[in-house]
Amino acid sequence: MSYRAAARTGHRSGLLAPAPSAVRSGITFYGCEKDEAVLLREVAPRVGVRPTIIAEPVCDANVELAIGNRCISIGHKSQVSNPTLLALRGAGVEYISTRSIGDNHLDVTYAASVGIAVGNVAYSPDSVADYTLMLMLMAVRHAKSVIRRVDMHDYRLGEVRGKELRDLTVGVVGTGRIGTAVIDRLRGFGSRILANDSRAKTSADHVPLDELLRQSDIVTLHTPLTADTHHLLDRRRIGRMKPGAFIVNTGRGPLLDTEALLDALESGRLGGAALDVLEGEEGIFYTDRRTNPVESETVLRLQSLPNVLITPHTAYYTEHALRDTIENSLLNCLNFESENQHG
CATH class of the missing domain: 3.40.50.720 (NAD(P)-binding Rossmann-like Domain)
Known part of the structure; x- marks a missing residue:
């Protein structure tokens, strides 16, 4: 199943107030820039999420920071290797939300083969x-x-x-x-x-x-x-x-x-x-x-x-799009958690 945020063309994602059925969850955010961290600290607590904010991209050396969280969020600026994906699965990760429209920085097919679903985000076009x-x-x-x-x-x-x-x-x-x-x-x-x-x-x-x-x-x-x-x-x-x-x-x-x-x-x-x-x-x-x-x-x-x-891959980089990206990455993870609750 694909867990993709709904397309949005100019509206906030509605995450500022949690739905009654929102799942309280921990999510590890890798490759988190300073401006992303500011938004995360503002928005995540309102939807019952405890974010672990990591500035470095996900790699073999920091996979253990995802232990205890089934969902992680990653940036698009660094490649994620297949050994890292396998290590993430070993740490209990079942879902990756990439904070980008594209997913060419990781092997989605390999991720699925080891039991990790991958979702992208929508942001203001x-x-x-x-x-x-x-x-x-x-x-x-x-x-x-x-x-x-x-x-x-x-x-x-x-x-x-x-x-x-x-x-x-x-x-x-x-x-x-x-x-x-x-x-x-x-x-x-x-x-x-x-x-x-x-x-x-x-x-x-x-x-x-x-x-x-x-x-x-x-x-x-x-x-x-x-x-x-x-x-x-x-x-x-x-x-x-x-x-x-x-x-x-x-x-x-x-x-x-x-x-x-x-x-x-x-x-x-x-x-x-x-x-x-x-x-x-x-x-x-x-x-x-x-x-x-x-x-x-x-x-x-x-x-x-x-x-x-x-210009250095900066077309997407606006205040509006950044908020869309953070909110929709959170929403992806919450949707995955709510639809895949373990008994």
Whole structure:
């Protein structure tokens, strides 16, 4: 059984007052950032939860901190190995709530094979949708070059003029909650919108992926990462894109073949890219590298390009979405406990 929080588009999860049937429970929260801890200490006691708050990600060395708690909550910033999952089961863990929409940082199939159910959370899609539109606008207005020049006190106009969204065709790949929210915002700008999804979920003009790539001035990625969508935009598909087009990725890094993207950008075939997620971001994003230089040649090549914007997987990170994430992770665990009470 999948224990997933209900989708929410702007409302609190209703956890501020516990339901009469709420189960008093202990839950271990691993990889808990300071802002998450503040919210947990505010919300958890109101729903009868005794949180054990751990700053470090779950690993073999701290599995014992889950002993006595059937449910744990984990962050998305670190991979969880199969040996750690097995050790968690040995410690009595039966359910993991990951504080993220995606679950690619752990092997869900292996977890199920050792008796651990895994659930993700829903949070406001507006956080990522707003950020996606911001990246689109920054990309087509060449914001990186403008900001760099101004930082050097060069206040002249750039050689390349920007574009207006109303003049552009935007292809939205993936029309789930976030993709749909992006489409809603694009309508306000007057863009022509094309969409591609295995299931047509919106009233947008759905077309085959290759047709979307051929016609779109901007392609934005919002599909889940699966075996089928890994390198969804590979060298062949990037080669079919409209010359001068832009790619925006706030979904998952491996949706893009980064080497093929680099070749298209460095050759001038594509107009630019705005990337909040990257292949190989693990160990780089969410770390301070001011005195410990990045060793990834791919990341350094991307960052050196004036028409490439990179941000460190931060599109989701708003006050509203953070509260949704904490509340819905708690709710997932409470639902599991209430539905799996041992006699």
